[in-house]
Amino acid sequence: MKTLFSRSRLLVLAAYLAVIVIAPLLSPKGYWLSLLCQIGISTVFALSFNMLLGQTGLLSFGHAVYFGLGAFATIHFLRAMHEHSFSFPVTLLPLAGGAAGLLFGIALGYVTTRRAGTTFAMISLGIGEMVAASSLMFPGLFGGEAGLSSNRMTSPGWFGITYGSQLQMYYLIAGWAFLCILGMFALTDTPLGRMANAVRDNPERAEFVGYDPQWVRYLMVVLAGFFAGVAGGLTALNYEIVTAETLSASTSGIVIMMAFVGGIGHFAGPIVGAALITVLQIVVASVTEAWPFYFGILFTVLVLYAPGGIAGIVAEHKRLYDAGQLGRVLQQYLLGLVPFALCCLGIVTLVEMAYVLANSSEPGNAPLHVFGVTLNAARPLGWAPPVIAVVVGGFLLRLVARRMASRGETVVTSLLQRQA
Amino acid sequence: MQFVVSSLLNGIAYGLLLFMLSSGLTLIFSMMSILNFAHAAFYMLGAYFAYQISAAIGFWPALLIAPLLVGALGALIERYGLRKAHRFGPVAELLFTFGLSFLAVELVQLIWGKAAVDYRIPSSLQGALFTFHGTSYPIYKGFMMAVSVGMLLALYAGLAFTRIGLIIQAALSRPDMVQALGHDVPRIFTLVFGGGTALAGLAGVIGGNALVTEPGMAESMGPIVFVVVVVGGLGSLGGAFVASLLIGVLQTFMVGLDWSLIDILRALHMEPHAAPALARLSLTQLAPIMPYILMVVILIFRPRGLMGARET
Numbered sequence: 001m002k003t004l005f006s007r008s009r010l011l012v013l014a015a016y017l018a019v020i021v022i023a024p025l026l027s028p029k030g031y032w033l034s035l036l037c038q039i040g041i042s043t044v045f046a047l048s049f050n051m052l053l054g055q056t057g058l059l060s061f062g063h064a065v066y067f068g069l070g071a072f073a074t075i076h077f078l079r080a081m082h083e084h085s086f087s088f089p090v091t092l093l094p095l096a097g098g099a100a101g102l103l104f105g106i107a108l109g110y111v112t113t114r115r116a117g118t119t120f121a122m123i124s125l126g127i128g129e130m131v132a133a134s135s136l137m138f139p140g141l142f143g144g145e146a147g148l149s150s151n152r153m154t155s156p157g158w159f160g161i162t163y164g165s166q167l168q169m170y171y172l173i174a175g176w177a178f179l180c181i182l183g184m185f186a187l188t189d190t191p192l193g194r195m196a197n198a199v200r201d202n203p204e205r206a207e208f209v210g211y212d213p214q215w216v217r218y219l220m221v222v223l224a225g226f227f228a229g230v231a232g233g234l235t236a237l238n239y240e241i242v243t244a245e246t247l248s249a250s251t252s253g254i255v256i257m258m259a260f261v262g263g264i265g266h267f268a269g270p271i272v273g274a275a276l277i278t279v280l281q282i283v284v285a286s287v288t289e290a291w292p293f294y295f296g297i298l299f300t301v302l303v304l305y306a307p308g309g310i311a312g313i314v315a316e317h318k319r320l321y322d323a324g325q326l327g328r329v330l331q332q333y334l335l336g337l338v339p340f341a342l343c344c345l346g347i348v349t350l351v352e353m354a355y356v357l358a359n360s361s362e363p364g365n366a367p368l369h370v371f372g373v374t375l376n377a378a379r380p381l382g383w384a385p386p387v388i389a390v391v392v393g394g395f396l397l398r399l400v401a402r403r404m405a406s407r408g409e410t411v412v413t414s415l416l417q418r419q420a
Numbered sequence: 421m422q423f424v425v426s427s428l429l430n431g432i433a434y435g436l437l438l439f440m441l442s443s444g445l446t447l448i449f450s451m452m453s454i455l456n457f458a459h460a461a462f463y464m465l466g467a468y469f470a471y472q473i474s475a476a477i478g479f480w481p482a483l484l485i486a487p488l489l490v491g492a493l494g495a496l497i498e499r500y501g502l503r504k505a506h507r508f509g510p511v512a513e514l515l516f517t518f519g520l521s522f523l524a525v526e527l528v529q530l531i532w533g534k535a536a537v538d539y540r541i542p543s544s545l546q547g548a549l550f551t552f553h554g555t556s557y558p559i560y561k562g563f564m565m566a567v568s569v570g571m572l573l574a575l576y577a578g579l580a581f582t583r584i585g586l587i588i589q590a591a592l593s594r595p596d597m598v599q600a601l602g603h604d605v606p607r608i609f610t611l612v613f614g615g616g617t618a619l620a621g622l623a624g625v626i627g628g629n630a631l632v633t634e635p636g637m638a639e640s641m642g643p644i645v646f647v648v649v650v651v652g653g654l655g656s657l658g659g660a661f662v663a664s665l666l667i668g669v670l671q672t673f674m675v676g677l678d679w680s681l682i683d684i685l686r687a688l689h690m691e692p693h694a695a696p697a698l699a700r701l702s703l704t705q706l707a708p709i710m711p712y713i714l715m716v717v718i719l720i721f722r723p724r725g726l727m728g729a730r731e732t
Contacts, residue, residue, distance in 0.1 A: 059511055061518075111716050114723045118455045119654060121514060122646040123719065129643040130712030137705055249639065253522065260515060293526040300519035304501065307508040354530045 013182075020174045024167060031282075033166050039278045040173040041234045044180045046258040046270035048227035051184060053256075054264035055193065056220045057200030059121045060112075062128020063228060063255050068247030069104050069131070070097030070229025072142060074236035078150040090152055090163055094176050094233035101229020102222060109221035113214055116203065120217075128252055135244045147243030150236075163237070173234050180227055185267060187223065196220050254281075257299050263311025272310050290351050297347070332404045339396035346389030353377035353386065422553035427672050433561045435668020436568035437630075440623040441641065442648040442660040443575070444616030450655035451592050451612050453510065454502065457517040460642030461524035462617040466490045466624025467633045468528055471539035479542035483567075487621040494617025498610045521638065529635045536634035564626050571622060588612060647711040651718050653728020662726055667711050674707035 005013075020040070024033055045067055052058040074097040081088060108131075112123045135142040142148070152169075153162050163169050187193045195216045198206040203213040236242050245251065254277065262273020277295075284291040306313055320326045349370055356368045357377040368375045368382075376382040445459045469489050473482035497520065505516040541560045548556035579585040591598045591608050599605045631637070648667055652659030680702040706713075718725060 053511070057511070059514060111719050114719050118449075118453070118510060118514065119650065122455065122650050123715070125643055126647050126650065126712050126715050130709050130716070133709045133712070137701060137709070249643075253518075256515070256518065290526075290530070293523065293530065296519055296523035296526055300501075300516065300523060303508075303512055303516045303519055304504045307512050351530070358530060358533055 016181075017178060020178065024170050030166070033170055035279065035282060037166070037170050037173050037238050038282075039275045040170070040177040041231050041238065042255075042258060042274035042278050043271050044177050044231040044234070045228055045255055046262065046274040047181065047184050047267075048224045048231065049255045050259045050264055050267075050270045051187070051196075051220055051224040051227070053259060054267075054269070055188065055200065056196040056217055058113075058116065058217060058221070059124075059256075060252070061121055061125035061249070061256070062112075062131070062252050063124075063224075064247055064249070064251035065108065065128050065131045066101040066104055066225040066228035067232040067235070067251065067255075068135075068242075068244075070101040070232025071236040071242040071246050072148065072232075073097055073100030073229070074233035075148045075150050075240075075242045078152065078154075078236070079148065081154055082150065087154060090154060090237070091161070091172060093152075093237060094230045097233020097236065098226045098230040101225040101227070101232065104229075105222035105225025109218050109225065113217040113221055116213070116217060125249075128247075128249060132244065132247045132249065135247050142244055143242070145244070147241050147245075149241040152237050152240055169238055173238060176230060176234055180230055181271070184227060188267060192216065192219060257295060261299065261302060261309055263309030263313075265308050266311035266315065269309050269311035276310070288352065288355070290355050293351055294348075332400070336397060336400040336404070339393045339400060342389050342393030343397055344393075346386040346391075346393055349375070349386035350383070350390065353383065422555045423676060425552055426555050426557065427676050428669060429557060430561065431669030431672035432665060433564050433568075433630075433668075434672060435665035436565055436572075437623055437627045438645065438648055438668050439661050439664035440568055440571065441620055441645045442652070442664055443572070443657060444619035445645060445649055446652075446655060446657055446660045447619075448613055448616040449649070451588070452609055454513050454517070454613075456613075456616070457514060457642075458521040458524060459517075459617070459620050460638040460645060461521040462490050462494060462620040463624040463627070463641055464528060464633075464635070464638040465493070465524060466621030467539060467628025467637065468532055468537070468624075469621070470625040470628060471532075471537050471633055474539070474542070479545075483622075483625055486625045487618045490621025490624070491614040491618025494621075495610050495614030497617075498613035502613070503606070521642070525635050525638060532635075534635060536632050539629045539633040541629045560630060564630060567622070567626050571619070575619075584611075644711050647715045651711075651715055651725055653725025656725065656727040659725055659727030667714065670714070671707050671710055674703045674710055676704075678702040678704045 023036055026032070045063075048066075049060065049063045052060050052063070074093055077088070077093060077096040078090075080086075108127050112120060112127055115123060136144065153164050161168055163172060195206060195209075195211050198209070198211070199213045199216045206213050206216070232246065235246065258273040258277045259270040260273070261277060262271065263269030280295070281291065284294060288294075302309060308315065317326060317329070320329055349368070352370075353368050353375060354377070360378065368377055373385075375385060441459065441463055445456055448454055448456050448459075466486050469486035470479075470482040473485055501516060501520075502513060505512045545560045545563050547559050549559045549562045550557055579589060587598060587603055588608060588611075591603070591605055595605050598608075628637070644667070648663045649660055651667070652661070652663035680700055682700060683702075
């Protein structure tokens with residue numbers, strides 16, 4: 001029998017630990033550190049989301065509720081510490097967020113898990129909207145539009161660590177993130193984690209075994225609420241300000257993207273997705289205004305062509321590699337690379353031209369510079385090159401895809417032969 | 421009295437608009453068991469298309485063309501997108517429509533900008549329909565009701581009395597059997613999806629100028645339509661109708677009443693010493709979250725919704 005923490009998994013964990021310890025030392029720049037902090041928080045949040053979608057089959061459109069309420073609870077706790085001057089180790093403060101997430105999971109999860117499947121998705125959206133709308137109704141509790149702020153530096157904490165520097169804050173986030181990852185991973189091997197998978201795959205059979213699917217879903221929502229709350233608590237400590245934005249539908253939406261792009265079928269998927277989406281969000285947003293549009297395209301294309309996300313793609317190619325077929329497949333990819341790049345270039349140019357046109361102040365002139373060529377988005381002729389690129393690229397890509405589909409059969413047969 | 425009458429009429433107009441959206445959603449759901457997350461995005465597209473078309477050739481052609489365009493777009497998306505996602509199961513379908521709703525908002529911002537566009541009620545429909553106790557009721561509200569009711573009657577007649585309507589009804593409950601009888605069920609699915617999105621588009625055409633046409637309109641309408649469908653009972657057109665009117669009328673009344681718990685206590689000659697923030701909230705302030713509270717109450721006491729079938 002395979003144990004949960006087998007040797008290879010321990011190796012992966014150790015490597016991951018080494019990466020998160022060394023990562024902040026790689027660059028002295030301030031934004032590198034704040035990027036890493038954001039990745040750490042997103043990782044916990046995305047993994048807690050995947051406890052529902054990936055492990056229990058519950059698609060939640062309102063997961064930001066637990067994240068945001070955890071963040072608000074933590075900032076209130078911190079403010080109370082300053083106001084009434086009592087001391088509590090800041091190191092443990094994310095637990096306040098976790099407790100809030102847990103409590104609201106108990107209260108709200110009772111309502112949301114009354115129904116499963118598609119209805120759960122709708123109800124979670126409704127609850128999410130309700131909490132987001134209420135947050136603006138109680139300015140005393142949620143700080144209104146401006147949000148609530150505080151200072152994480154209280155009396156000297158353990159070992160004199162005050163979390164005054166961002167580096168100390170990073171290690172706090174990294175430590176909590178690592179603990180949460182361990183906790184959530186261990187959970188997958190408990191009876192509850194196993195039953196969650198059973199409930200996801202076949203609730204009727206789970207019921208026959210003697211478990212109440214509704215109860216299993218409820219427990220998973222409560223626990224996911226706890227971990228989301230911890231992530232929220234870390235956010236509150238990291239930024240020292242919490243606004244209603246943390247509770248909003250867009251926060252719920254971005255966590256869906258993180259988990260899905262990374263891959264909901266594998267435990268490590270959301271970790272990859274959280275890092276990738278956070279980096280993209282910051283890097284792409286600094287280059288172009290149209291970044292949400294590109295996110296939307298990436299997400300939709302993945303849903304249609306690679307529903308396993310990045311982790312799914314990697315796992316598929318691992319299987320090909322094991323079967324000794326990876327080389328042949330890569331050759332095909334090489335063939336598709338040029339049309340694919342042409343297609344992408346065309347789409348990006350089209351989107352950017354639309355933005356230039358929308359923002360242009362003088363009529364008749366909306367120039368976009370691409371590779372030394374200037375395209376005028378205000379003239380119909382300016383749109384011709386990218387349209388041609390998309391059409392030609394798309395056509396060639398289709399040809400390659402057809403070829404791959406026919407070649408794919410030979411790959412599958414040799415895979416089967418190897419297995420036999 | 422005049423408050424009651426005008427709120428009731430406004431509430432019914434709003435409720436009918438909600439039903440136009442939720443009926444399309446319900447039809448699509450009960451037929452294909454797809455929850456179209458992008459439904460409100462089609463509503464938004466309807467409003468923007470109507471704005472563009474009415475700027476070019478006038479409101480009346482837009483009333484016809486914009487929903488048809490939205491419906492055609494919906495049918496194309498079903499044929500070339502949703503059908504692909506269908507292979508990967510219901511979660512993939514839901515996520516696909518979620519991605520679409522995200523893209524639609526960005527696309528609208530790309531083309532029409534982030535601010536609200538000036539989509540106005542046509543001058544021929546401006547003015548008062550009648551005056552009741554000094555309060556005038558706008559013609560446009562009456563027009564909205566007429567369009568909604570007319571569309572609903574047409575929908576009912578189409579489903580109940582035409583050949584294609586009967587096939588759709590049959591495909592709702594026994595798609596395999598309908599397929600076995602030689603009907604092209606996937607094409608019926610495309611038709612229903614196109615029809616449902618066209619309804620959302622029509623709601624956008626007549627709602628966009630009565631409310632406001634902006635990129636945020638999908639996000640503000642979407643959750644309420646979902647709540648309507650949950651409260652009414654998933655897959656039940658009758659339930660969606662009752663829930664739409666209930667939420668429409670309740671919300672309109674609440675917006676007009678600024679009573680709070682404290683006022684009520686005072687009216688009963690009780691003066692509370694310390695009043696928490698909750699007691700100070702007026703009904704007006706509570707109006708935006710009323711649909712969600714209603715949903716929670718319904719889910720606790722009647723999880724299948726007002727008229728929904730029992731959960732299997």
